[in-house]
Amino acid sequence: MESAAAWQSGSMAANQPSGKPSSGGSSSSSGTSPRTSTPPGARPRTAPSPAAPSPAAAGGQKRGRNRGSADRTVQTFRSPTALVVWVVWLLFAAANWVDLAVQGRDHTSAIAAALLLLATGFAYVVAQRPRIIADDAGITVRNPLRDHRIGWAGVTKVDLVDLLRVHCDWAPGGPGKHTKVISSWAVHYSRRRQLTAEAKARRGSRPRRSSFGAPSGGRGLLYGGGLLDRGPTSPPASAAEAEAEKIARLLNERATAAQAETGMPGPTAGLEPLKNTWSPRALAAILIPALILLIVCLV
Secondary structure (H helix, E strand, O other): OHHHHHHHHHHHHHHOOOOOOOOOOOHHHHOOOOOOOOOOOOOOOOOOOOOOOOHHHHHHHHHHHHHHHHHHOOEEEOOHHHHHHHHHHHHHHHHHHHHHHHHOOOHHHHHHHHHHHHHHHHHHHHHHOOEEEEOOOEEEEEOOOEEEEEEHHHEEEEEEOOEEEEEEEOOOOOOOOOEEEEEEEEEEOOHHHHHHHHHHHHHHHOOOEOOOOOEOOOOEEEEOOEEEEOOOOOOOOOHHHHHHHHHHHHHHHHHHHHHHHHOOOOOOOOOOOOEEEEOHHHHHHHHHHHHHHHHHHHO
16 A cells, blocks of 8 residues: 555656646756756857957958058169258258358348259259159159159060160050150169170170181180180179169069959050159249249349
């Protein structure tokens, strides 16, 4: 009888609904709190990781990297000697202006100050302005009074004569010939070295006969069964000439790479036409001091 009663009470406890706790049970005896329990089939919540950057921050970092890479592709070439001349002249003119302001009180001092201002304008135009700016879209040649701009697709060749020259064709593949050669005042080159090397190369290519009647070919004389090389050698390039050759090579490489990326030659490959414009700042640097000098002389 006792075993039957125990079995009956156990089956009643098992069949009791789970939503109604028994009189002897407690809600804290299950070991889990109802607030932290997760319903069946629901995904547990996870706190965002503080180490992972937000999409906006990641986009800002990417744009920053892109801006940095774009800034690195802009190259500016200019003469370091011209920059030194410009700085030295500024110091000289400033010292003379101070001296004229302290000691000069007559009309001659005013004329001298105006002449210094006009000379400073010429120094700015000739020494400070000339430069070559190369970016992803094209090349800009700044000369004393004019600016020239053309896309890489229109650059056919960059060479050196007395100055660096940019050969342009702003209608490749089109009817007619639209060519122009732009000389840059920013990069100077001594043509004497190039002409000397070419003359020696021509003389060395002519076959000559030695005293024994054997043609030496312009390379040397037979001496002890060997060939004594006396071929033409070009004189060593100076630092300025080597830098000019490096600039010309870099510009040629950038033009070739840009044309290969855009599928040039072709008239519809994003060609930026040639633009020749006068520089208002350069004109003002000359005309305004000249007008001031004229007024001072007439007063």
